[in-house]
Every structure is written in C-alpha cells, then in structure tokens.
Amino acid sequence: MIPLDHVIGLSAILFTIGVVGVVTRRNVIVILMSIELMLNAVNLAFVGGNRLWPTGPAGVSYDGQVFVLMVITVAAAEVAVGLGIVISMFRNRDSVNIDDVSLLKW
Amino acid sequence: MVNETPESLLRWIPLLPLLAAAFHGVAIGIVRRPTPRWAVIALSCGAVVLSFLLSCYAFIELVSLPGGSSVLVDRLYTWFGAGIGSTRFTADLAFRVDPLSAVMILVVTGVGSLIHVYSIGYMDDDDRDDRGFQRFFCYMNLFTFSMLMLVLGDNLVLMFLGWEGVGLCSYLLIGFWYSDRANAYCGSKAFIVNRIGDFGFLIGIFLLFKAFVDAGVPAGVGFAEIAEHFEKIAGVAIATPWGSEWLLVNVIGLCFFVGAAGKSAQIPLYVWLPDAMAGPTPVSALIHAATMVTAGVYMVCRLSFLYAAAPVASALIAWTGALTALFAATIAIAQTDIKKVLAYSTVSQLGYMFLAAGCGGYTGAIFHLVTHAFFKALLFLGAGAVILAMHHEQDIEKMGGLRRRIPRTHIVFFTGVYAISGFPLASAFFSKDEILVTAWASHVPGHQALYTIALLTAGITAFYMWRLYFKTFHGESRAAVEAAQHVHEPAALIVNPLFVLAFLSVFGGMLGIPQIYGDWFGIENMHSLNNFLAPIWPPAEPHQVAHVTELLMTGAAVGIALLGFGIAHHLYVQRPELPGRIAERLAGFHTLLVHKYYVDELYDAVVVRPLVKFSDAVLFRAVDAGLIDGVAVNGTATAVRALAANGLRRFQSGLAQSYVASMLVGTGAILWYLLG
Numbered sequence: 001m002i003p004l005d006h007v008i009g010l011s012a013i014l015f016t017i018g019v020v021g022v023v024t025r026r027n028v029i030v031i032l033m034s035i036e037l038m039l040n041a042v043n044l045a046f047v048g049g050n051r052l053w054p055t056g057p058a059g060v061s062y063d064g065q066v067f068v069l070m071v072i073t074v075a076a077a078e079v080a081v082g083l084g085i086v087i088s089m090f091r092n093r094d095s096v097n098i099d100d101v102s103l104l105k106w
Numbered sequence: 107m108v109n110e111t112p113e114s115l116l117r118w119i120p121l122l123p124l125l126a127a128a129f130h131g132v133a134i135g136i137v138r139r140p141t142p143r144w145a146v147i148a149l150s151c152g153a154v155v156l157s158f159l160l161s162c163y164a165f166i167e168l169v170s171l172p173g174g175s176s177v178l179v180d181r182l183y184t185w186f187g188a189g190i191g192s193t194r195f196t197a198d199l200a201f202r203v204d205p206l207s208a209v210m211i212l213v214v215t216g217v218g219s220l221i222h223v224y225s226i227g228y229m230d231d232d233d234r235d236d237r238g239f240q241r242f243f244c245y246m247n248l249f250t251f252s253m254l255m256l257v258l259g260d261n262l263v264l265m266f267l268g269w270e271g272v273g274l275c276s277y278l279l280i281g282f283w284y285s286d287r288a289n290a291y292c293g294s295k296a297f298i299v300n301r302i303g304d305f306g307f308l309i310g311i312f313l314l315f316k317a318f319v320d321a322g323v324p325a326g327v328g329f330a331e332i333a334e335h336f337e338k339i340a341g342v343a344i345a346t347p348w349g350s351e352w353l354l355v356n357v358i359g360l361c362f363f364v365g366a367a368g369k370s371a372q373i374p375l376y377v378w379l380p381d382a383m384a385g386p387t388p389v390s391a392l393i394h395a396a397t398m399v400t401a402g403v404y405m406v407c408r409l410s411f412l413y414a415a416a417p418v419a420s421a422l423i424a425w426t427g428a429l430t431a432l433f434a435a436t437i438a439i440a441q442t443d444i445k446k447v448l449a450y451s452t453v454s455q456l457g458y459m460f461l462a463a464g465c466g467g468y469t470g471a472i473f474h475l476v477t478h479a480f481f482k483a484l485l486f487l488g489a490g491a492v493i494l495a496m497h498h499e500q501d502i503e504k505m506g507g508l509r510r511r512i513p514r515t516h517i518v519f520f521t522g523v524y525a526i527s528g529f530p531l532a533s534a535f536f537s538k539d540e541i542l543v544t545a546w547a548s549h550v551p552g553h554q555a556l557y558t559i560a561l562l563t564a565g566i567t568a569f570y571m572w573r574l575y576f577k578t579f580h581g582e583s584r585a586a587v588e589a590a591q592h593v594h595e596p597a598a599l600i601v602n603p604l605f606v607l608a609f610l611s612v613f614g615g616m617l618g619i620p621q622i623y624g625d626w627f628g629i630e631n632m633h634s635l636n637n638f639l640a641p642i643w644p645p646a647e648p649h650q651v652a653h654v655t656e657l658l659m660t661g662a663a664v665g666i667a668l669l670g671f672g673i674a675h676h677l678y679v680q681r682p683e684l685p686g687r688i689a690e691r692l693a694g695f696h697t698l699l700v701h702k703y704y705v706d707e708l709y710d711a712v713v714v715r716p717l718v719k720f721s722d723a724v725l726f727r728a729v730d731a732g733l734i735d736g737v738a739v740n741g742t743a744t745a746v747r748a749l750a751a752n753g754l755r756r757f758q759s760g761l762a763q764s765y766v767a768s769m770l771v772g773t774g775a776i777l778w779y780l781l782g
Binding site for chain 2: 019022023024098099101102103104105
C-alpha cells in the first residue's frame with residue numbers, strides 16, 4: 001500500500017513542474033504540454049484521495065475517479081482547441097514563440 | 107360596527123370603464139388601425155351606462171338591506187402589505203358602497219353617462235388624423251374609472267390611487283388639443299398645483315397611520331377600521347416647536363384639507379381651475395364641475411368622524427370655503443369668457459360645500475354637491491352648445507340675442523341659471539339654504555360672519571349668472587355679421603342630454619326639502635337625503651334653529667337672489683350702456699377684477715419664478731450638471747483615465763506569461779490567506 005503522502009507529494013512535484021513550464025518556456029507547444037502535466041497532477045491527487053476515502057455519504061464512492069474522467073475529457077477538448085490555435089498562429093507568424101503574439105495590449 | 111354585506115358585482119362598476127379605456131389604449135397605441143366610430147361610441151358610452159345601471163342596482167340593494175347602517179363590500183385581495191406585528195400595514199383592493207359612496211357613484215356615472223352621450227356630438231368634428239375622437243373617449247373612460255376608484259375605495263390608499271388617476275386624466279384632457287402650447291401649459295399648471303395638494307394628502311395618510319401605530323392600535327388604513335379605532339387617537343396632543351400643544355387630529359385634518367383644497371380648487375390652490383377651461387367643454391362639465399373637483403368635499407365628508415373631533419381644522423375649512431366662495435364670485439363678475447365665468451362660479455360653489463362641511467353640515471355639503479353636479483354640468487354643456495352654435499366663440503361680448511336663434515339651448519340654459527341663482531323651488535334653493543342655515547347655527551367661531559359672507563355670495567352669484575345669461579341670450583347680437591348669420595342650433599345628440607339635466611336641476615332639490623315644510627304637512631323625516639346619509643355621519647348635537655328664523659333666512663336668500671337678478675336685468679337689459687360707465691367710474695376695481703386680483707401674477711412672482719431660478723441655478727447647474735454629471739459621472743471617468751494612463755496600463759503587457767505569473771502570485775496569496 002502506497003501511503004497517501006507519496007501520492008500527494010508526486011502530484012505536487014508534477015504540478016510544480018507544470019507551473020514552472022508554463023511560466024518559463026516560450027514554446028507554445030511546450031506550454032500546452034506543461035498544462036497537461038498540471039491537469040494530470042490533479043488527476044493523480046483525485047485518484048489518490050478516492051483511494052483513501054472510498055466511501056461517501058451513500059456507501060461506496062467513486063467521486064474522485066469520476067472527476068478524473070471529467071478532467072480527461074475536458075483536457076482532450078482543450079488540447080484540440082489549443083493545438084488549433086497553435087497551427088493558426090504558426091501560419092500567421094511562422095513561429096510558435098509565445099512572445100511573438102503580444103499585440104493585444106495597451 | 108357596521109355590517110358588511112359581500113357583493114361581488116361592485117368590482118364591475120369601476121372595471122367596465124377601465125376595460126373600455128384599455129381597449130382604446132391598445133387600439134391607439136399598439137394596433138394602430140382605425141377603430142370604427144360606432145365601436146368607439148358603443149364601447150365607451152356602453153361601459154359608463156352599464157356602470158350607471160350597476161350603481162343603481164347597488165343603490166337599490168343597499169336600501170333594501172335590513173338595518174340602516176349596513177354597507178356593501180367587495181373585497182378582492184390584499185393589494186400590498188409591509189411590516190410585521192402591530193406595525194403591519196396592509197391595503198386591500200376592496201370596494202365599499204355605503205350611503206355616501208352610493209350617492210357619489212350615482213352622480214359620477216349618471217351625469218357621466220349624459221356627458222359621454224353629449225361628447226359624441228361635441229367631439230364629432232375633432233381631428234380624425236390623430237384619432238382625437240377615440241383618444242378623447244379613452245381618457246374619459248379612464249377618468250370615470252379613476253373617479254369611481256376614488257369614491258368606491260375602501261381605504262385611504264385606494265382612494266389616493268383614484269385621486270392621482272383623476273388628476274392625471276384631468277391633465278390629459280385639459281391639454282387634449284395639445285398642439286396649442288397654451289393648452290399644454292394649462293394642463294401642466296393643473297397637474298402641478300394638484301401635486302401640491304396631493305403632497306398634503308399623503309402626509310395626512312402617513313400621520314394617521316403613524317398615530318395608530320403609536321397608539322398601539324393595529325388599525326390599518328381601511329375606513330371602517332379607522333372609524334372604529336379613531337377614538338383612541340382623538341385626544342392625542344403633540345408639542346409644537348413654540349411650546350403650545352396641538353391636537354394631532356387637527357394637524358392630520360389640515361393635511362387632508364390641503365389635498366382637498368388642491369383638488370377642489372380652494373384658496374390658495376384654486377388657480378388651476380379657471381385655466382382648466384382650455385380643455386374641451388364636456389371635460390369642463392364632467393371633470394371640472396360635476397365630479398373631480400368635488401372629490402375634496404367627498405374626502406372631508408368621508409373623514410367626517412375625524413373632522414368632528416378636530417374643531418380647528420373644521421373652522422379653517424369653513425372659513426376657507428366661505429372666503430373662496432366670495433372671492434371667486436367677485437372675480438366672476440368681470441369675466442367675459444363664458445367658460446371662465448362658469449369656472450369661477452364652480453370655485454365659488456365648491457366654497458359653499460366646504461363651508462357646509464366645515465360647519466358640520468355634511469349632508470348639506472353632499473346635497474349641494476349633487477345639485478351642483480346637475481346644474482353646473484347643465485350650464486357647462488349649455489355653454490358648450492352655445493360655443494358650438496357660435497362656431498367656437500367664447501367671448502360673451504361677441505354674443506347677444508341668441509334667445510331666438512337657438513331656442514332649445516336657451517330654455518335649458520335658462521333653467522340652469524334659474525337653478526344656480528337659488529330661485530324658489532329649484533335645486534340650489536334648497537341646497538344653498540341648507541348651507542346658510544348650517545352656517546348660521548354652527549359653533550364655528552364667527553359663524554354669523556360666515557352666514558353673512560355666504561348670503562352676500564348668493565346675491566353676487568345671482569348677479570353674475572343673470573349677467574351671463576342676459577349678455578348671451580338677450581339684447582342685440584354683437585357678433586360679426588357673417589358669424590351671426592351662421593348661428594345654428596346644435597345637433598339633437600347635444601341638446602337632448604341637456605333636457606335630462608335641466609329636469610334634474612329643477613327637481614334635484616326635492617331630495618332635501620327642509621323639515622320645516624315637512625312639519626307644515628305633518629310629514630316626518632322630510633329630508634330624504636339626510637335620512638339616507640345620516641347613519642354614517644358622526645353623532646352630533648342637533649343645532650336647532652327656530653322656524654321663524656329659518657323662514658326668515660329663506661326669505662333673505664331669495665330676496666338677495668332677486669336683488670342680484672334685478673340689478674343684472676337693469677344693467678344688461680334695460681340700460682345696457684350703464685355697465686361700461688360703472689366700469690369707468692370704478693376703473694381701479696374693475697381692472698383688479700378683470701385681472702383676477704393679480705393672484706396669478708403674484709404666484710408667478712413669489713413662487714414660480716424664484717422656483718424656476720432656483721431650479722436653474724442650483725438644481726440644474728450646480729447639482730445636476732455640477733455634482734452629478736461633473737463630479738460623480740465625469741469625475742469617475744477622469745480619475746480612472748488618469749490612473750490607468752500613468753500606471754495601471756503597464757500591467758496589460760500582452761505577454762500571456764506575465765498574466766500567468768500574476769495569477770500564480772494571486773492564487774498563492776489567497777491560498778496563504780486561507781490556509782496560513
């Protein structure tokens with residue numbers, strides 16, 4: 001039995017890597033990947049939590065795992081939209097560097 | 107406690123005119139297709155006539171109820187409520203027919219029906235392009251609805267609803283021919299002056315309700331509840347800033363009277379009524395003679411239990427009424443516009459009603475209200491017929507000799523003048539006499555002076571009415587030759603309702619024949635109107651007047667009326683050159699009368715212009731333009747712009763990652779705050 005601390009710890013490490021990736025990397029595709037990393041870190045925490053507290057008010061509960069399915073679905077949709085934007089951006093700018101799209105400002 | 111008998115038909119009395127008005131409103135405003143003329147007539151007149159029949163039915167049912175003090179009530183639902191416990195305030199949508207409101211609805215719907223029929227003819231040539239005909243009947247129906255709400259409402263709030271409704275319709279109808287700016291101005295004047303009165307009415311309602319709350323009585327605003335619990339606040343005194351103590355009911359009574367003075371055109375708020383003559387003549391007859399302007403009298407009578415306990419307020423009402431009666435009557439002497447004469451006459455007659463009500467003669471007030479509704483509606487409609495005959499000429503200086511040209515109109519107008527002058531056996535003979543006797547016998551301070559003023563006014567009334575009559579119908583025609591040739595009797599639809607009113611003007615007095623005549627013939631309770639109304643008035647010690655005194659007073663009243671007639675006949679028939687010379691001799695006084703004592707000018711200088719200046723300089727320029735527009739609206743925008751230009755905008759860098767970083771910092775801060 002893996003203790004919850006380890007699960008949460010791994011989740012936190014993955015999430016932090018994702019955050020750092022989003023903030024520091026310039027390549028949009030890498031940023032997208034980092035976001036996926038963050039989402040999956042959360043998924044991990046959900047599954048771990050569900051494993052620790054398997055019962056809810058109405059008996060056996062799969063809330064955490066159901067949530068994970070939801071997140072995966074949303075993540076898939078988000079990646080589709082995100083990659084679409086990346087392709088459009090590349091066509092217009094010949095670049096996937098996020099600093100090249102900063103027109104929307106004061 | 108009176109018995110309330112439910113009667114669900116009552117709601118239809120005001121509802122029918124409302125439905126007709128709503129139909130017209132939808133047809134004019136939303137459908138925007140011409141409604142056939144016959145449909146407009148059938149709907150409007152039908153609604154009012156049906157209301158009249160229902161009123162008759164309610165009246166018969168009320169009379170046939172066992173026990174003299176019963177009332178009919180139609181309670182629909184709680185209109186609104188607020189608060190909890192002993193301070194709970196509720197106003198029901200409920201209609202109430204007791205003897206007082208029964209008399210009122212019969213007058214409103216009865217006279218109203220006749221005037222609606224008359225209007226079909228009178229408004230016939232009104233401009234069709236902007237659907238004037240339908241618009242007119244829409245407003246008239248809306249007015250009838252509001253007036254019925256006013257008199258049928260079971261509580262003060264409902265009464266106030268009708269009160270405001272009639273004010274609105276009055277405004278709409280005075281300015282009916284709005285393309286002329288002067289008419290629109292007169293409508294606004296009427297509305298604004300009325301608002302001053304309404305303010306007093308509202309304060310009165312608030313004070314009354316607060317008095318009940320302070321006394322710990324869950325009384326609400328219903329008339330039955332107020333009357334039942336009234337004695338608990340009747341003795342309450344309040345301290346004034348200058349030390350003395352006033353009876354609270356006096357203050358409340360005065361507040362209500364401010365409302366009544368506005369609606370019923372008493373000093374100092376009478377100035378709007380003469381200008382209200384800018385509206386079509388049927389409007390003057392219905393709203394500004396027969397019904398709406400009597401709302402104040404109705405209110406004072408409805409709250410008679412309050413005024414019976416408020417001697418100061420009552421005395422003030424009596425004195426205001428008497429002075430208004432005299433004041434307006436003197437102005438009427440010098441007016442040359444046929445409708446203006448009648449308007450000032452209306453103000454004067456309303457003064458009589460308040461005199462009676464202030465002296466505790468509530469039956470006398472209502473009696474004169476009823477007879478006045480008959481003969482003044484008759485006179486106004488007759489004047490309308492004359493105006494139509496003269497092709498919209500209203501100046502009596504340009505009339506004369508109409509007796510032979512329009513004999514049918516002449517007959518009814520003569521009847522009206524005969525009735526209002528207080529000549530024997532016509533309606534005002536009885537109703538005005540009753541007021542005179544009431545004034546004489548009352549306990550109001552200076553009641554002999556009140557009687558003298560009222561008697562003098564009766565003489566002046568006779569004089570100016572006969573002057574009007576002689577100048578219009580006798581002598582040589584003073585109209586331009588071409589205009590004189592085209593004089594014609596108005597259509598039957600216009601003249602025939604006048605005959606009904608003429609009949610009522612003559613025989614309406616039979617409702618209230620004084621008891622002294624009853625004593626002669628051995629009939630008890632001769633005064634049928636008083637028998638009917640007496641149960642709802644507060645018990646009062648009967649003031650006895652010796653028979654001889656009362657007969658002498660009748661003689662005096664008839665004598666002074668004959669004197670007024672005689673002077674008018676002498677001046678305007680026998681020696682028509684005299685009035686001009688008298689006017690020259692008394693040039694100063696004559697000018698004063700022609701200019702209506704310069705009251706309008708006085709109000710203009712003292713109230714209107716300072717108010718306009720104040721509004722312009724302070725409210726408009728300082729408050730609205732300076733404070734609200736300048737500081738609040740533009741100031742906010744300027745501040746935001748200055749702040750953003752110099753700093754805030756740096757945050758919007760366009761770099762997505764800087765946004766992410768800010769979000770991260772923010773989220774971290776929130777987490778720190780929540781967890782740490």
